[in-house]
Amino acid sequence: MRGPIAAALGLLLVWADRLPGQATDSINLRPTDVAVVIHNDTHYDGTYQASGISRACGKLDYMLPHRANSFVVEFPDDEVILAVRSLTFDADTLSAGGTTGSFHLNVAIRTPSGGTPSAFVVRARQPQYREPGTANRTKAASRDSLEVVGVATSGTKVDVKVTVVCHPKP
Numbered sequence: 003m004r005g006p007i008a009a010a011l012g013l014l015l016v017w018a019d020r021l022p023g024q025a026t027d028s029i030n031l032r033p034t035d036v037a038v039v040i041h042n043d044t045h046y047d048g049t050y051q052a053s054g055i056s057r058a059c060g061k062l063d064y065m066l067p068h069r070a071n072s073f074v075v076e077f078p079d080d081e082v083i084l085a086v087r088s089l090t091f092d093a094d095t096l097s098a099g100g101t102t103g104s105f106h107l108n109v110a111i112r113t114p115s116g117g118t119p120s121a122f123v124v125r126a127r128q129p130q131y132r133e134p135g136t137a138n139r140t141k142a143a144s145r146d147s148l149e150v151v152g153v154a155t156s157g158t159k160v161d162v163k164v165t166v167v168c169h170p171k172p
Contacts, residue, residue: 028144029060033169034077036086038109041161046119050111052086054078059146059168071097073139075148075166087112088121089164091137091148098141105137107150109164122162124152131155135162144170 034056040046057076063069073096077089086109093105103126110121126135135152148166153159 028171029058029062029074031079032056032059032171034059034075035167035169036077036089037165038086038089038111039161039163040111040122041163042158043160044158046111046113050085052078052081052084054081054084056168059166069094071095071100073097073137073146073148075168077166083112085112085114086110087118089166091150091164091166093137094127096137096139098139098146101136101138103134103136105135105150107135107137107152107162107164109162122154122160124150124154124162126152 032055033053035053036051038050040048040050055078057079059075061072062074063072073091073093075089075091077086078084088108088110090108091105093102096102096105105126107124107126108121110118112118124133124135125131126133133153133155135150137148137150140147146168148164150164152162154162
């Protein structure tokens with residue numbers, strides 16, 4: 003009985019129409035360059051740069067209507083010894099060519115001596131924290147670029163500037 007069933011299944015697979023391929027995932031695991039400038043911090047002023055693979059970079063709507071033009075960056079995916087240890091950016095609305103003052107930025111650095119201070123956080127979408135900022139997004143030749151300027155509270159007000167370029171997958 004096993005032989006006829008296997009033969010029938012084999013014929014079905016041979017005659018079945020091929021399904022269209024899944025669309026290329028353009029948000030996950032993209033080559034990404036990050037530059038972070040910290041200013042007005044007594045210990046960590048400086049520029050920190052890293053290149054690697056981002057876990058996510060692009061529109062991530064979570065199937066929620068108010069996030070139809072969202073933009074998210076999660077960097078890096080898995081690299082461990084980078085000058086920018088982690089960067090998370092989230093804006094409910096930031097389409098290509100757009101600007102917003104409502105976002106959340108969390109960036110953690112590694113000092114040249116290997117120190118890992120607490121993350122700098124800009125909660126621009128939550129005015130009660132008084133951490134204003136502006137995020138600009140551009141898109142050209144399948145590259146998403148993000149420039150963020152904000153104020154993080156770390157006991158004192160610290161200026162944080164972030165530039166992110168997410169390249170297309172190779």
